[in-house]
Amino acid sequence: MDYFLSEEQLMIKELCAQIAQEKVIPVRAELDEKEEFPWEIMKVMASSDLFGLFIPEEYGGLGKGSFELTIAVEELSKACLGVSTTYAANALGTYPILLFGTGEQKKKYLPDIAAGKRLVAFGLTEANAGSDAGGTRTTARLEGDHYVINGTKQWITNGGEAEIYTVIAITDRSKGPRGASAFIVEKGTPGFSFGKKEKKMGIRASATRELVFEDCRVPKENLISKEGMGFLVAMKTLDSSRVGVGAQGVGVAQGAFDEAVKFARQRVQFGHPVIGFQAIQHMIADMATEIEAARALVYAAARYADSGAKDVTKVSSMAKLFATDVAMRVTTNSVQVMGGSGYMREYPVEKMMRDAKILQIYEGTNQIQRNVIAQNIIKEAAKAK
Amino acid sequence: MSLKIDKTKCMGCGACITVCPYDAIVIEEGVARIGEYCQLCQACLSSCPEGAIMERKEDQAAVPSEDLASWRGVWVFAEQREGRVAPVAFELLGEGRKLASARGTELSAVLFGASRNDAAELVKWGADKVYYCGDDIFRGFADEPNAELLSRLISKHKPEVVLAGATAIGRSFLPRVAARLKTGLTADCTSLDIETDTGNLIQTRPAYGGNIMASILSPRTRPQMATVRPKVMKTGRYETGRHGEIIDIDAAGIKARTRVLETIKATESGVNVNLQEADVIISGGRGLKGKEGFEMLKELARLLNGTVGASRAAVDEGWIPYCHQVGQTGKTVCPKLYIACGISGAVQHLVGMQSSDVIVAINKNPEAPIFSAATYGLVGDLNEVVPLLIKKLRERKGGQ
Amino acid sequence: MKIAVCIKQVPDTAEVRINRETGTLIREGVPSIINPYDTHAIEAALSIREMLGGTVCAVTMGPPQAEASLREAISLGVDEAFLVTGREFAGADTLATACALSGVIKKIGADLIICGKQAIDGDTAQVGPEVAEFLDIPHVSYVKKIIEVNAESIKVERMMDDGSDIVEAGLPALITVVRELNTPRLPSLKGKMNAKKAEIKKMGAAELGLPPEVVGFNGSPTQVKKIFTPGPRGGRKQLEGPLEEQIDALINELLEKKCL
16 A cells, blocks of 8 residues: 655665665574674664664754654564564664753764664663563662662663663652653663573564663763653653554564465465465455554554654554554464464564564553553543543 | 668557567557667567567668678687686687688687697697797786787788687687777677678677577678687597698787786685586585585585586575586586586576586476476475485495 | 776566567566676775775766666765766667767776676676777776775786686776675665765767767677577476485486486
């Protein structure tokens, strides 16, 4: 379907498709098998200006919005979710600086991020704080000109590989959620170390590690916004990034679907290509319909965010929820359409199915998304009275 | 030259529009019109069901035939590398002799570098005359001295045909000769023929990645120059008693602006990579799925005393170096036995190996085009077939 | 350093199919691309510019559509682009093409000229050396490695049939390059946006000072007499039965033919 992309948006799509085709597809199976971080691909994306996509032009970026990022993430996700997760997590880590950073902080960090010289990660989740952000245990205590951070963040995408980390820590426990603050911590700061790389079901090219803070002293200027703003920073960041997860869902679903259709045209059983059988045709029709619906919703949510709307939470949650549930169904059914071949590592859909699962879990499980959507509906209904 | 539409024949069906790669044809008032984008590629000529597209050559200046007739004789440039004459020279003398006989004229060889003894050998391979220059400047290969001296000789002696090997050397410096003499050069020919009356050399070569063959003429200029693929032509008879004339040439005043500092020989541990001289080639393609697949083929190659080849797909994947590539953009080979493993058989590959004596194709897709070129076709999974073949060959060898 | 890269827009031959009935190429839907060897030439030029500074210009001869390939070159980082175009250039063989390309290079001037080894449609590998001859400068073909380059000279490794040569040439010079030389970069978004707006300088024979009889069909000594498709091979034998029997049969056949 034609979504009336502008000339520049088409360029972004075309370029990301080219990178996916020439640089990602040839190595994706190997990256997955070896659980290898895709540095080579990140370098290509850096020199192609893709890290600067959503960063304002004054900081060396291209000044594009959520929709352009959506297009880029979707194209990459068609080829490999491990790679697109690495790229999208960089955006996730950057949003706190972009949305709430001081002029100084932006000047210091955004140009390097836009150029792809330094990768970023976002540190929110902890052992006792995932969906329940109130369980955060990491603390930051002001001592003279420095904050002293203590605690451990877990399952941090790009952990260890990134050089810039935006981290949420409690500055005043007595204030509950209003006692959290956001900080910028650079790799190499004394007292800041990493746990071992996690072994995951899917997205194995992406790196997931613990961030360990032991009396880690960061300069006072690294506080993002004000003390107590940490949860707002985190929530607004997730509002911005959530559509990107939806875009990942659309991408991986499309990638798996294309493989399944190609295979079904070639595979002959009972003297006919299996695509000739109605059972397969109906599965394909359902998959295609769901993908198109997910894409339409994700695109609409991204465009809505770019319009400057304030209440993007509900629609971005809907986009994330729907598109990632579709991704799981479509990748699973693509494996089914391909039968035994689909289950083998020789074909990419097996990996796509493993990869897709994370989309229903990270950046807020789909159960939490439903809560968020429902809460917003209740609020709206109350207001309407 | 131009292409014109016969408006009385054209039905406006648009068949020509679909084949035109330059979007140069439009239908106006029910008939086709060839516009300014036309590149004279002639793709439309054969597409027209009514034969309404015509080729008009009137605008090319006619050349007086006596000018062309003053060019006589067939020449073969015999290339040498480190003093050794390349085998393609003997093949060209074989082919050159046929052309010379058809035109009732002499066959000469040109040898720059190597020894006077090598020049005498060229006579035994069939040359009536050998223009020989032993100057040191020809020790390492440099384009300009070769181009300069050959151009001088051609201008002086006026041969009608000049052939050279389509090798790294021939394909590099012959274009300079053609540009200097403003004459036609056809690259990488796989067959040659001559019109006995006009003396026009019919030069046939693959193009479009080997998808098509084109026959090319240079009717207005002489000499007609062509580079010819090694291993395509048959060598002439070597006769020790044959006599010929060796003419010594002086390279005075010839300079090179490039300098060879070092020569590196290609070697690869274990397996010989000289594809063009191999009797047995075991080639692998995309079906091998990776570098490891080639290990299996190397084992088979060692067993059969052969060499490992590869399709472009396998080389592009980085599974094996380019020097193993067979096909349009790689080497042309004609071993006694060519075993294609997991190669689908794109035309680009077929042109490089189809003249092999016996071709065995192993592929799991029974529809793979490689089977149409094969002497023996075996449908099956490489990972089963090749190890079993290795095992059985070992057993037989052991049993002998 | 001023570097000129000669490029050609070609149909992607990997996608070309043959109509077996008519023996003609089916070019419908076949995408036009920059000749793959030329993308390595562009990459070489850009990386030399990154080292030594200077400018890179891309030159092509072709129909107006060839402009797209020049824009693609600009998206990769090429500074300037020249399109030699006009009816008078139609039907050119390698000699007439080299004549036109050298005409534009003479006009813009270049210290180093880089060409792809050959174009994948014609596969002649002749235009590069012919351009060098028209310009009266040295050339080195089949370059697989650029060892050293400075304002005065270039040192390269050239592929030969039996290995390679290390060759040095004074500048100005022309080299033709093979695929092993480098990995071509992908375009950048800013490059693509630039390419959209960039001016492509167009030149005809008159601007290049070339008389009509040396370009296009009139300046081409070679003519295509006929085009045909290579015929299929006969005498095929498909082996059948269980795998083991097939292999035994194969070995027996090969022994009979004295292939083993």
